[in-house]
Amino acid sequence: MNSPANAPKSPTKPASPDWWLMIRKFFQHGTTIASFAPSSRFLARKILKGIDYESARCIVELGAGTGPITKELVSRVRPHTRLVIVERDPDFCKRLRTRFAYAPNAEIIEGDAAHIDQLLADRGITHVDHIVSGLPLPSFPAEVRDAIIASSARALGEHGTFRQLTYMPLVYWQFYRGYFEDVQFQLVPLNIPPAGVYVCLKYKLVRVAA
Ligand SMILES: C[S@@+](CC[C@H](N)C(=O)[O-])C[C@H]1O[C@@H](n2cnc3c(N)ncnc32)[C@H](O)[C@@H]1O
Numbered sequence: 614m615n616s617p618a619n620a621p622k623s624p625t626k627p628a629s630p631d632w633w634l635m636i637r638k639f640f641q642h643g644t645t646i647a648s649f650a651p652s653s654r655f656l657a658r659k660i661l662k663g664i665d666y667e668s669a670r671c672i673v674e675l676g677a678g679t680g681p682i683t684k685e686l687v688s689r690v691r692p693h694t695r696l697v698i699v700e701r702d703p704d705f706c707k708r709l710r711t712r713f714a715y716a717p718n719a720e721i722i723e724g725d726a727a728h729i730d731q732l733l734a735d736r737g738i739t740h741v742d743h744i745v746s747g748l749p750l751p752s753f754p755a756e757v758r759d760a761i762i763a764s765s766a767r768a769l770g771e772h773g774t775f776r777q778l779t780y781m782p783l784v785y786w787q788f789y790r791g792y793f794e795d796v797q798f799q800l801v802p803l804n805i806p807p808a809g810v811y812v813c814l815k816y817k818l819v820r821v822a823a
Contacts, residue, residue: 627708631679638702646702647749648780648806651678655803657685660745660776660810662799666691669742673697673733673768675726675761676747680709682778686745687716694718697741699732701725727757730764741768745776751785762792766816775813782809789813 627634631651639649652660660682664672666689677683677700690696696719700706706723713719724732726748733741744765750758765775775793779785782800789796794815801808 627711631681631708634704634708635679638704642702644749644752646678647752648678650805652681652747652778652808653801653804654681654685656778656801656808656810657682659799659801660778661685661689663812664689664743664774666694669694671695671697671738671741672743672745673699673729673741673765674745674747675699675729675765676701676749677709677721678702678705678747680705680712682745682747683709683713683719687713687719690718692718695738696720697732697736697738698722699724699726699729726761729761729768733768738768740770741765741773743774743776744769747778750777751788762816766792769816771815773814775816777811777813779809779811780804780806782807786811792817 635651636649639646670693672686672690672694674683674686677698683698686696698709698719698721700709700721700723703723706721709721713721722732769775777789783798786796786798789811793813794817795813797812799810801810
């Protein structure tokens with residue numbers, strides 16, 4: 614976690630705009646980035662809608678990119694909530710660390726969401742209240758995706774939510790229904806491209822292929 618002693622008290626402005634870094638990454642890595650623009654604040658707010666910040670003790674974000682959702686999370690969480698932000702790309706991580714150095718309860722981890730079990734265990738985290746995912750899950754190999762969702766569901770328990778953004782509104786509803794009993798979709802037109810969020814509850818122990 615960030616050391617409060619010499620940390621800045623407010624966001625630090627990066628040298629180049631987020632959209633420029635995102636476009637560069639998109640052209641370098643394509644489907645693992647999945648978007649050429651960071652999420653809008655409308656999308657970031659929608660994916661977090663309904664979270665009870667009073668009761669949340671730990672929230673995990675997977676695939677944070679340049680941090681538009683992280684920013685909303687950081688501004689909402691209470692001091693008692695631990696924020697664990699996982700991002701695989703080193704340049705995004707560098708930006709996230711600089712940007713959120715002022716946030717004492719946010720830990721930025723440069724790591725692969727495929728190792729979420731280990732990342733949580735290393736930190737002694739046994740329960741997570743909400744997982745917010747920007748990962749392009751449908752384009753992951755099936756066994757990696759299954760493992761990420763199964764590990765997430767274990768950490769979330771019965772009542773935690775798995776929140777997933779999508780840039781292909783509603784297309785993957787059946788896909789997420791293959792993993793969870795309860796899948797709510799909400800459209801977010803004010804995003805480039807138009808997007809949506811799935812809020813998923815109640816992991817299916819036996820997965821039915823979508
Ligand atoms: C569609 S972008 C979303 C970025 C950001 N959350 C937003 O809303 O603008 C997907 C992000 O997931 C990251 N990512 C892809 N695969 C990953 C993995 N296996 N582990 C961690 N991060 C990953 C990419 O580097 C990228 O930053």
